[in-house]
Amino acid sequence: MINLDDSHKAGVYYHSTNKINIPAKLFVSREYNVGIIPITIDGVLEYHRRLFEIAAAAGSISEASVFFENYMNELFALEESVKGKKVGSYIRLLKSWLFDSNNSAGAVLKGWVENRFGLIPFYHGQSIPGLYSKEYYDYLQEWMNSRTNKNSMFSQLDLLYTYTQTIIRAYCENHVPTITLYRGVNDLSDHIIIDQLSKRKYCIELNSLSSFTSEKEIAEQFGSKIIKAEVPYTKIVYFSEALPRRSFSGELEYLVIGGRYDVETVF
DSSP: OOOOOHHHHTTOOBOSOOSBSSOHHHHTSHHHHHSOOOOOBTTHHHHHHHHHHHHHHSSSHHHHHHHHHHHHHHHHTTTOEETTEEOOOHHHHHHHHHHOTTSHHHHHHHHHHHHHHOBOOSBSSSBOOOTTSHHHHHHHHHHTOTTTSOSSHHHHHHHHHHHHHHHHHHHOGGGSSEEEEEEEESOGGGSEEEEEOSSSEEEEEEEEEEEEESOHHHHGGGOSEEEEEEEEGGGEEEEGGGSTTOOOOSSOEEEEEEEEEEEEEEO
């Protein structure tokens, strides 16, 4: 059960500023989900335009991913070690998220979503009842910890998100403007229920970053209930097919930015 203070219950848990081209409250709204516009993070396209032009023209996700990974390795020196330890890498961060979304890697990813998009999480290992709570401070300390959040990690994630958006538009027509995704849950109260629309349909608030899958059968492995949502492509941070050389898991996983979604429970 998610426990929230009055400000969260009123829906006031988005920052008034962010680093994308629309306000957080619009980006997370139900209205945005049916009136989708492209999202850009400040400065990313301007500084790395050639990367995304080549990725879009590569001819396939496989070819685009090779160029992207090489670009990232060169820009952030991802193959180097410091005192015998590998430098911080978006690849290791993703692997760690897939293992446990409430660990330090999960805190960094949620921190990046908060910093760039303006969404404050309401859960990270425990309910976060409000912006001024001890639980929020615990999460803040974790995502700022330099053991995980290092080597310009937020900048790495900026490029990963923009790369994902580029290949979706170039190679994944079935993802635009939305894609049907599934999430296994044990109880809908793990999310914030905004409204019950019918017997099986709800408007819910998703945590700032959540995992979905494109296969209902896979979602069944992660909870006794399955929710189905139409997810705007602009809210997909990463999906497992975006980097074909990286076999993170067989779960066809999608990292989805939160906010309000109309969902349906399916069986």
